[in-house]
Amino acid sequence: MSDHEHVNRVPLFFGVFVVLVGLTLASFWVGNAEGLFALPQTKWQVMIGISAAKAALVVLFFMHFWWERSWKYLLTIPTMLMAIVLVVALIPDIMHRRETYNETRLNHAASEDAYGAGK
Amino acid sequence: MTSKANHDRTSPLEHGASHTTNGDPTLDRGANHDHSDQGHGSVLSYHPGLPISRGKLALWLILSTEIMFFAALVGSYIVLRFGVPEGTWPTPEVVHLLEWVGAVNTCVLLLSSVTVVFAFEAAKQNRTQSARKWLGLTVLLGFGFLGIKAWEYSGKIAHGIYPQRPRSLMYERADLNYLSAVKQRFAELVSSQDKATSATQESKVARLGTATMPAADHQNTAMGVNLVNFDDHASDSDRLLFLREATVGWTERRVGRVRNPFVQQEMLDVLAFMIYPAAAQWSHIEGCLKRESQRVQQELEEMTAQKVELQGKISALVPSDPTSEAATDPAKAAEKTVLENELGAVDLQLGQWKNRSQLLSEVQSSGSAWVGLNDRYHWGLPMVLPNGNTWASTYFLLTGLHAIHVLAGLIAFLLLLTRTLGPAAAPWIENLALYWHFVDIVWIFLFPLLYLF
DSSP: OOOGGGGOOOHHHHHHHHHHHHHHHHHHHHHHHHTTTHHHHHHHHHHHHHHHHHHHHHHITTTTTOOOHHHHHHHHHHHHHHHHHHHHHHHHHHHHGGGOOOOHHTTTSSGGGGGGGTT | OHHHHHHHSOGGGGGTOOOOOSSHHHHHHHHHHHTTTGGGGGSOOOOSSSSSHHHHHHHHHHHHHHHHHHHHHHHHHHHHHHHHTTTOOOOOOTTTHHHHHHHHHHHHHHHHHHHHHHHHHHTTTTTTHHHHHHHHHHHHHHHHHHHHHHHHHHHHHTTTOOOOOOOOOESSSOOOOHHHHHHHHHHHHHHHHHHHHHHHHHHHHHOOOOOOOOOOHHHHHHHHOOOOOOTTSHHHHHHHHHHIIIIIIIIHHHHHHHOHHHHHHHHHHHHHHOOOOOGHHHHHHHHHHHHHHHHHHHHHHHHHHHHHHHHHHHHHSSSSSSSSGGGGGHHHHHHHHHHHHHHHHHHHHHHHHHHHHHHHHHHHHHHHGGGOHHHOOOOOEEEEEHHHHHHHHHHHHHHHHHHHHHHHHHHHHHHHHOOOOTTTTHHHHHHHHHHHHHHHHHHHHHHHHIIIO
């Protein structure tokens, strides 16, 4: 922050905000557009991509990463790796969850017995 | 001992073992206190590991843990969301989620991120009033976000879409388990109405000193009720009894009698549709209603014929001359009683079928625009909403934890507003703004995941 003490960044920040609002509307439009993509998966990927772009804009400009020195990598890269590894590690759960569906689970989902309480 | 401008521009590494403090004024004060008398040659100088203030480093460490915290939450949500069978996750309409409200809230939070940045810029340039104004606006926007969120929550809660113990109102499928839950809820409604009625009667009695009126017999009232339009021309009590009889009472009896499991399932599906239509497929329900009303019409015709036949038999037994021998014949009188009892039973059944037929035609004429009993009367009846419980749990957990973060940021901002927002307060604003932006980023991901996926 100290390197640009007297640079007026207000127009830049306002421009970033306008882009962010535009991306929010784009995300809303993609989410509601019928027949834009053949697969819903494509739609989801586009929306997550838009979110990632918005997050990048916030981090780069509002959180001043654009102007920070290299310490930023030391703090964020390991964290991001852990976060990404965590989410990736959950992927097998998505694939296997359907295999364990059964009648009882469907019938008694969220009932007292399902988690063994009240017995 | 230190000229701040100089040190700000030099890396600590260039100074070697000599002292270094950063732009943070609070840090400067601490460092000065330690070795202001010893000057540059001090051995005990403080040497930060990273070229940023301690406050900012601490804040970034918090954010690192927060990134992992929300990554775990979002990751678990993705597992639950995409682990359900294809196409069974509740759509926004089913759970009364308004996508545009989510988009507006995203913009509110984005705007608050800009205003806090402006507050920081103003504080750095010692424009304290301007900084106060922008920070105040940030706080207002933050509370605006929470207000919209609270309004959304109240809508969900009004519709019974929230986790509760021992059992939420949401059921995975229309089965006998569901049927008995609906029956139980109707019984609760009727008994609470009874209590209310008897309470008013008692107070009336106490006021007027008159004898109490006999309580209405529900079985008889329900069977006898024949409402032209249950929505407009009925008292609350009559409507409740009529609908209890024509929905769950009817379904329970028919499901017990019909042997075909497909027909049983169709009746249960229709019951679920009448209570909460949002989660049902209209094309399927339309067919069910059509088939059922055909059956009901056929049955009504048969029963009317039976009634006419019985009436004929009874009138044949009544002799033209009451003084004749036939009139006093005890065997004929007994036969007449049996026939009259039979006629009573047929009448009762005919009333039930007529009620059902009336409700069916009401539902059929509304079609897919049918407003469910829950949304009409707020009776809190159990509803069939596949994956509704998982949806509610994840939605409230994710948005609730995010809202708590927003609230924490707002409290910190309010505390900061009690200070003079000049250059001395700028690092505070900067650090809190970093946290605020992070909370914004979390919402940036939550918005499409919860509202648009």
